Amino acid sequence: MRMILTGNESAAWGARLSRPKVIAAYPITPQTSIIETIAAFIANGEMDARYIRVESEHSAMAACIAAQNTGVRTYTATSAHGLALMHEVLMWASGARLPIVMSVVNRAMAPPWSVWTDQLDTMAERDSGWIQVYTQNNQEVLDSIIMSYKIAEKHNILMPTMVIEDAFILSHTSEGVDVPDQKDVDDFLGEYNPAFKLDPDEPAGFGSLIMPEGPYMEFRYKMALAMEEARKEIKKVVEEYNEKFNRNYSPFIEEYRTEDADAVMVVLGTIGSTAKDVVDRMREKGKKVGVARVRYFRPFPMDEMRALAKKTDMIGVVDRSYSFGPGADLYAETKSVLYGHANIPVKNYVMGLGGRDITPQILEKVFNDMLTIAKEGVVDREVEWVGLQGDERWS
C-alpha cells in the first residue's frame, strides 16, 4: 500500500508490521511522533501490543530488556539525551543478547541546546554492542526496522539494533512510502523464537555476578563473534528482503557512480541523497566523482570499504559529528580499515553539526577539494571543519 508518511510515521509502521508485544517509551523531540503514532495504533486496536509511557528513557530501555527476556519482541525509540541516558542499559541489552530493535532519531547533544540533526548521539554508542544502521529516506526507515528484527533475532546473532534516521530531514518530512502487506511481513519475519527466556518451569537467574576467572571475557568474545557473523546474515537478509519486497538495498555500502571515480565521498544518512545529486551535476561537467553511503556502521563494512578504495584515487569522509581523537568516527574507522590495504589519500570533512545545513553548493566545493587532492596525491590537512561561521573558504 502506498502512503504518504513522515520518517517517524514510517518508523511506527515498521514497528507495527513487525508485531512487537511491548513498547516502553518516553517522549523526546524529535522522536516523539514515533511513539505517539504507535500509541494511537494500539489504542485503536490496530496493533496488538502493550504500551507504557515510563518515567525516563533509562526506564524505557530497562522495561524493554525485561519484557524481551520474557520471550516477546519489544520496540522503543529515542534521540540524543534520551539515548545517552539509556547508555548503561544499552550495554545490558547487548550483553544479555536481547535482539531489541530501537529507532534513534539523530539529534545534537547539549550544550548549547539543539534539537537538530547531528550524529554524535549514536556515534557515542558505537561501542555499546548494538548493530547500527543509518537510513537515507523514509522507505528505508520502515524497511530497516523489519529487516533488523530478522537479523537481530537469528540465534547466531542475538544483538540489539538501532535503526537511525536524521532529525527533521526525515523524521518530520513526508514522502511516498510503500507499506508492505502484513501477511508478507509475517511470512518474512515469522513468529519470534527466543533463544532463551524467563520460564517459571525452568527457573534461571539473569545477570548474576561472576568472578574474573568466570566466563565474562568469553561472553564478550562471543559478542565479538556474533558481530562478525552479523556481516553474513545482514547480506543474506537484505538480499531476501530485496527479492520479496522488490527493493534494491545494498547491504553495507550504497555506491553511486564510483566505478571510475577519481574521488569518492563517504557519508552516512541523508547527506547521501544530496551528494548523489551533486555527483550527477559534476559528472555533467566531466568531473569524475562518486558517493559511497555507509548503511551499517556496526558491524563496520571492512571488506566493502577496502574494495571501494581499490576503485578510486581519493576518499573524502564526511562526518556529522566529531570525536576528539584522530578525527571524527566514520573517518577514523575508514582510515583504520584501509591501513595496509590501500595507499590513497583520505581526508575528513566535519560539517553539518547541530543541524547546520549541508547544501549542494558546499558539497560541490568539498568534491572539488577532493579532486585536487586526488590529482596531487597529497592531503593538505587530515581533518577540516567545513562551513564554520566566517570561514571564507567554504562560503
Place this chain on the structure above:
Amino acid sequence: MNPMEEMRREEEKLLRTDRLPHVWCPGCGIGITLNAFLRAFIRSKMDPNKLVVVSGIGCTGRAAGYVNVDSFHTTHGRGIPFAVGIKFARPDLNVVVFSGDGDLFAIGGNHFVNAARRNHDLLIIAVNNFTYGMTGGQHGPTTPTGAYTTTTPYGNPDRPFNIPHLAISLGAPYVARWTTYHVNQLQNSIYHALHKKGFRVIEVISQCPTVYGRRNDMKTPLEMMHYFQKNSVRKDDASFEELELKYNGKIVVGVFRDIQGIPTYEERYEDIIRRARK
C-alpha cells in the same frame, strides 16, 4: 510614572528582552507564573546578583533563558541536581528551580525525592500543566487519570503524583499549591517562600490550552481559567485525598505546610565541619 508602568520597567530589568518574543503559546500559563515570580522577587528587594534560576527541559525549562540573572538551562530532569551543586559550592546564593511537571517528577523524580529528603535550601517552583507540552502533549506524571493526551487517546490509565503530599511526606518545610488564576496568592506565596529556608515547593497548576486543554474540552485559555476559577478551593489543612487531583475535579489550593527551624542540608554540613574542627 504610574505604579504599573514602574513595575513593568522593574520586571524588564530582570528579563533578557533580547530573547523575546518567547516560545510559549498564546494563553500559556508559564508566563503568568514567571511574572508572579519576578514581581515577588522585586518586592523582596533581594539582590539579583545573588539569584540563580535553574530549569530543566521542556516549555517551563525555557524560563531560565529569559531571566536576566545567572541561569542554567539544564538537561532533561536535572534541574534539581544542578541547583544542589550550585548551592553546595556557593551557599550564599539564592537558588530557585523553575521547572515543569514532566521534568521534575518523571525523568527527574528521583532528584526531587532525595533533595527534599535532605532538605536542601532551594525554592522549587513546579509548573504543572498536566502534560509534556514541548514534545506535543503526551501524558506525563501529573496527568489526571482518565485525561486524553496524544499517548492516551482513550483516557489515561496512570495515577498522577499528588505533589503537595509527596513534598510533605519528605519533610519539605514549605509546601503550597496555586493555579495561574490565583496570581496574587501565588505572588505572595513566592514572596514568603523566598524569605524562608529549606526545600520549599510551590506547585502552580497552569493551563496548556494548545496541547492539553483542546483534548480535554477546554480549547481556549479562558476555558481553562474558568475551570481553575470554578473548581479551586482553599484549604490549608487538606487531607491526602483532598489534595489529589481528579480529572476535571476540584483543585485544593493553599499553603499546606509552613514550618521553620528544620536545619537545611547546608546548615547540617557546616555544623559537622565546625564540630570536627573543635
